[in-house]
Amino acid sequence: MERATEEAGIGFRRWYERQLIESHAWFVTCVLCLIAAFACLEQMTASAPPAYLLVLGLLVFAAGALAFYGARRYRAIMTEAERLADRSVCEACNGYGHFRVPRLSAGAPFEARCRCGNRWRIE
Template identity: 45%
Template sequence: MASLDHIRTRGFRRWYERQLIECHAWLVSCFLAIIGFASGIEVFGQHTAETRLWGGLLALAGVGTALFSWRRYSSMLAIAERLGERAVCPSCGAYSNFRVLDSGPKPMPDGGDADIEHLGASVWLRARCNKCQADWVL
């Protein structure tokens, strides 16, 4: 819900830009974790028990961090893109020129959205176009 409050206060375009920057930072974290995993595998190939232990721990930490980072990246990007696709007024075609009337993870006023619910979050926005005053649900 904090993200949706940012849309209300700062506007959709700034929120969308920030989401893209943040999710790509998670992608960079994923790549760094993959490098950590590869380093752990290389260290694991050493002959002493202590270096094998540290190499195994580094590899496990790399895998865990990479999986978490990838999951976070993909879910943030999917939600941002899904809302970005719907940020166009159905009446006049104005992009990102709306006020948020209502939002939430609570049930949507006109039913559910299978695409967003499949992502594990029922994020939705009820918006009113600043140009033509039409209402729609993102």
């Protein structure tokens, strides 16, 4: 069962590439939402109609919340990628990323198995 789960994963290098793409997509989302939030804040003046101010306030809140979530996702994904990257070199053959990353929740330990047959635990 454990072997089947391990085989169902993807190679470390591909996994790492996907993590970087996803995390930076979240980072760009965060930056764009911050720009949108500040643009809305700039439009809020005392002479504006209350309904307009309400809509702007909701947009600021939504953009701020999405920016906050995006920053958290960016940090979480990068932390997980760094956790695995720190242990991605096989001590037996010195190969980089020659193992598969199982589909599991972030932060969970698993056993890496190199092409050369060496096994080590990534925690």
